[in-house]
Amino acid sequence: MRTKFLREIAAPDFDLARTLDSGQVFHWEKYRDGYAGAINSKGVYVEQRGHRLKVALASSRDNKEHGQDAQATIRHYFALDHPLAEICRSFPSDPAMRAARDFCAGLRIIRQPHWECLATFITSSMKQVAHIRQISRTLRQRFGKRLRILDCEMHSFPPARRVAELTEQDLRACALGYRAKNLLATARLVAAGEADLKQWNELSDEALRARLCELPGVGAKVANCVMLFAYERLRAFPIDVWIERVLKQKYFPGRRKVTPGQLRSFCETYFGRHGGYAQQYLFHYARRGGPASGGTAK
DNA sequence: CTCCAGGGATGAT
DNA sequence: ATCATCCATGGA
Numbered sequence: 001m002r003t004k005f006l007r008e009i010a011a012p013d014f015d016l017a018r019t020l021d022s023g024q025v026f027h028w029e030k031y032r033d034g035y036a037g038a039i040n041s042k043g044v045y046v047e048q049r050g051h052r053l054k055v056a057l058a059s060s061r062d063n064k065e066h067g068q069d070a071q072a073t074i075r076h077y078f079a080l081d082h083p084l085a086e087i088c089r090s091f092p093s094d095p096a097m098r099a100a101r102d103f104c105a106g107l108r109i110i111r112q113p114h115w116e117c118l119a120t121f122i123t124s125s126m127k128q129v130a131h132i133r134q135i136s137r138t139l140r141q142r143f144g145k146r147l148r149i150l151d152c153e154m155h156s157f158p159p160a161r162r163v164a165e166l167t168e169q170d171l172r173a174c175a176l177g178y179r180a181k182n183l184l185a186t187a188r189l190v191a192a193g194e195a196d197l198k199q200w201n202e203l204s205d206e207a208l209r210a211r212l213c214e215l216p217g218v219g220a221k222v223a224n225c226v227m228l229f230a231y232e233r234l235r236a237f238p239i240d241v242w243i244e245r246v247l248k249q250k251y252f253p254g255r256r257k258v259t260p261g262q263l264r265s266f267c268e269t270y271f272g273r274h275g276g277y278a279q280q281y282l283f284h285y286a287r288r289g290g291p292a293s294g295g296t297a298k
Numbered sequence: 299c300t301c302c303a304g305g306g307a308t309g310a311t
Numbered sequence: 312a313t314c315a316t317c318c319a320t321g322g323a
Binding site for chain 1: 317318320321
């Protein structure tokens, strides 16, 4: 095993810290002046220096990694090819959206591995970000492969076939609670090939959402997260309590009853073809930004 | 329609 | 140190 420092990678219009703190990915840890994490089975260290990323990448088995491939891996994972300026121009121009856009400069929606993203969001239901991070860490440490990047120990996310051979008790011991049964059942469907996550890439948004929602532990919210964060369906608009709060406050002020169906159809049309990005920016701004970001606002 | 499971970090006291 | 709060899916 060896660690390789790469040339720095150009990363204009990118904010690494903001991207990793925006509730879309849960395993990156602050380390030295950057972050340590894993992309598939590779340990990765990444540090932002202005408009460039300094990256170190280690691979546990296949050391034939070429610099170009590694750069491509990083560029692809962090979606450095997304045309952010154009995406932001496609947002509706209202006060809430403009404030969120200004606050979230450089925040990108990354491309996560399908299974890892699906599994993580199954464990996320009724959990807050800190808990989800905890669960992800435990699953990785117990069932993933050990990786080392610089002097930092990391673990890859266990593949579906690994999770499929565990018991519900094993998973409950990772603080999954009632989610253990769902994660196990879904892992077995994926491992058996009954749910072919890669093949689902070819499906339309509607068909993909329908397939995802058939999986145990996956409802509309989790399905939309997986579509957005793993399948690059940039129109998918997950509605959680934070977003619901924002939407009701900013777009339905004073309205007594707003049904989930009304919210959903509004989001599908109003925010346009990059609605998922709009959602992520509104979400991050509500959690981390502006006034009254405490979370208890009604 | 309502009610609830199950759990650890977080912030208030 | 104790306590209330946060939170999405699925089944009763």
